[in-house]
Amino acid sequence: AEFTDFRVADLSLAAFGRKEITLAEHEMPGLMSIRHEYAAAQPLAGARITGSLHMTVQTAVLIETLVALGADVRWASCNIYSTQDHAAAAIAVGPQGTPEEPKGVPVFAWKGETLEEYWWCTEQALTWPDTATGGPNMILDDGGDATLLVHKGVEFEKAGAAPDPSTADSEEYGHILRLLNRTLGESPQKWTQLASEIRGVTEETTTGVHRLYEMHREGTLLFPAINVNDAVTKSKFDNKYGCRHSLIDGINRATDVLIGGKTAVVCGYGDVGKGCAESLRGQGARVIITEIDPICALQAAMDGYQVTTLDEVVETADIFVTTTGNKDIIMASDMARMKHQAIVGNIGHFDNEIDMAGLAQLPGIVKDEVKPQVHTWTFPDGKVLIVLSEGRLLNLGNATGHPSFVMSNSFADQTLAQIELFTKPQEYPTDVYVLPKHLDEKVARLHLDSLGVKLTTLRPEQAEYIGVKVDGPYKSDHYRY
Numbered sequence: 137a138e139f140t141d142f143r144v145a146d147l148s149l150a151a152f153g154r155k156e157i158t159l160a161e162h163e164m165p166g167l168m169s170i171r172h173e174y175a176a177a178q179p180l181a182g183a184r185i186t187g188s189l190h191m192t193v194q195t196a197v198l199i200e201t202l203v204a205l206g207a208d209v210r211w212a213s214c215n216i217y218s219t220q221d222h223a224a225a226a227i228a229v230g231p232q233g234t235p236e237e238p239k240g241v242p243v244f245a246w247k248g249e250t251l252e253e254y255w256w257c258t259e260q261a262l263t264w265p266d267t268a269t270g271g272p273n274m275i276l277d278d279g280g281d282a283t284l285l286v287h288k289g290v291e292f293e294k295a296g297a298a299p300d301p302s303t304a305d306s307e308e309y310g311h312i313l314r315l316l317n318r319t320l321g322e323s324p325q326k327w328t329q330l331a332s333e334i335r336g337v338t339e340e341t342t343t344g345v346h347r348l349y350e351m352h353r354e355g356t357l358l359f360p361a362i363n364v365n366d367a368v369t370k371s372k373f374d375n376k377y378g379c380r381h382s383l384i385d386g387i388n389r390a391t392d393v394l395i396g397g398k399t400a401v402v403c404g405y406g407d408v409g410k411g412c413a414e415s416l417r418g419q420g421a422r423v424i425i426t427e428i429d430p431i432c433a434l435q436a437a438m439d440g441y442q443v444t445t446l447d448e449v450v451e452t453a454d455i456f457v458t459t460t461g462n463k464d465i466i467m468a469s470d471m472a473r474m475k476h477q478a479i480v481g482n483i484g485h486f487d488n489e490i491d492m493a494g495l496a497q498l499p500g501i502v503k504d505e506v507k508p509q510v511h512t513w514t515f516p517d518g519k520v521l522i523v524l525s526e527g528r529l530l531n532l533g534n535a536t537g538h539p540s541f542v543m544s545n546s547f548a549d550q551t552l553a554q555i556e557l558f559t560k561p562q563e564y565p566t567d568v569y570v571l572p573k574h575l576d577e578k579v580a581r582l583h584l585d586s587l588g589v590k591l592t593t594l595r596p597e598q599a600e601y602i603g604v605k606v607d608g609p610y611k612s613d614h615y616r617y
């Protein structure tokens with residue numbers, strides 16, 4: 137039967153996507169090594185994995201690794217602007233298919249989805265026709281939207297109704313409520329039944345992890361979770377070195393502004409902020425940090441950055457980047473004070489770091505599209521602001537996100553986490569876990585040869601002296617790297 141269980145922008149892009157996937161595989165040695173190591177054992181045979189993670193070339197390599205390990209997969213992106221359409225096309229067509237006869241994986245993602253389409257895609261990725269529960273038995277999440285939809289579905293099914301969408305405190309939540317009101321009418325136990333077979337979720341990013349700990353604290357978490365973000369080989373690499381590469385990629389492709397000599401403000405000096413600050417300084421910008429945390433602020437000062445408040449620099453700086461994972465960092469009133477053609481962008485997971493709703497409501501403001509994901513906002517006095525990706529993460533909205541080599545670390549962690557949760561459910565009662573250190577070190581080890589690294593081997597007496605095994609783990613669980 138013809139395979140039509142997908143929705144992408146343009147199947148004819150599949151060949152281009154396949155070429156870039158092939159190039160990416162060489163740049164993802166850790167992930168490919170895990171694919172080869174585990175393929176024979178088929179550890180994910182029987183797994184039905186719903187993915188909600190930016191549908192990029194690198195994610196395509198992750199998807200095909202999960203499939204190679206035996207999994208069935210359904211996929212959506214976790215952001216309306218982050219899909220690379222040629223990667224999505226290659227996934228729908230598959231390595232053996234053609235645009236005329238696709239033979240790939242169900243994927244529902246295209247660059248420039250509306251919010252309503254985004255949640256429809258997420259629902260498609262979560263809906264598994266011809267299965268007992270109608271759903272997945274694993275979730276691979278980035279930011280927690282798939283996990284949220286399942287939890288809200290169960291919550292409202294238990295209550296017998298979802299709130300009136302007109303009461304939603306955001307446009308996004310309104311779409312979720314409309315969707316759940318529809319499914320409540322169509323199938324009143326859809327989400328409860330679907331959740332019953334989910335063995336767990338592996339969460340990619342800081343903001344999604346925050347949501348999981350919050351649900352666990354509230355006692356509402358329905359299944360165990362592995363916090364992949366806090367694998368050292370994820371957040372100390374992807375968040376830092378990935379953003380170091382892809383932040384200026386996004387700014388350059390969006391504006392081609394000369395960064396050298398300009399003043400750039402980075403809000404937040406966590407893993408992402410550190411990479412962003414280094415990236416901008418590397419281009420010759422004078423980088424100023426804002427922080428709430430005295431430790432991160434002290435780190436920034438010791439790294440040679442001025443650390444002050446946004447209020448102090450909002451009228452003089454040229455480029456503003458939010459990296460906090462928090463909300464309401466740059467408000468409309470701040471943007472009203474910025475200089476002509478200041479550039480504002482966010483690289484945090486959600487679009488609530490920049491007050492886009494407030495900006496749109498400023499009297500006399502005029503929004504104009506320069507090109508996709510680049511807008512000017514003109515104030516009545518003629519001052520123009522340049523806003524990237526409408527406040528959504530600009531490295532994936534204006535560029536192609538992190539490069540393959542760093543995503544190889546993150547996705548090796550993800551694959552190991554999926555195997556852990558799927559094959560050892562009895563070892564993971566509902567809670568939030570991190571990957572054991574020996575797996576973290578394994579992922580790092582898999583990336584050393586490509587960079588020409590030669591490790592030193594501990595001698596037994598040395599290992600004994602520092603209290604570790606010759607083959608590791610080399611650090612305590614509380615070591616901070």
Ligand SMILES: NC(=O)c1ccc[n+]([C@@H]2O[C@H](COP(=O)([O-])OP(=O)(O)OC[C@H]3O[C@@H](n4cnc5c(N)ncnc54)[C@H](O)[C@@H]3O)[C@@H](O)[C@H]2O)c1
Nearest residue numbers: 341342343404406407408427428429460461462484485529
């Ligand atoms: N775009 C990407 O490719 C990408 C990659 C990784 C992570 N992320 C996302 O980026 C965000 C940050 O991730 P992270 O790992 O750096 O988190 P983090 O917690 O390490 O860093 C965030 C920092 O922001 C600071 N902060 C919080 N509120 C602030 C405020 N009001 N003003 C100034 N500073 C404030 C915190 O003190 C913290 O140091 C998260 O949303 C994460 O999901 C995006």
Ligand SMILES: Nc1nccc2c1ncn2C[C@@H](O)[C@@H](O)C(=O)O
Nearest residue numbers: 190192194195340341374536537538
């Ligand atoms: N090329 C890429 N493919 C997939 C996801 C990508 C990405 N670049 C950044 N993210 C987001 C990740 O950094 C994710 O781990 C996060 O933390 O947001």
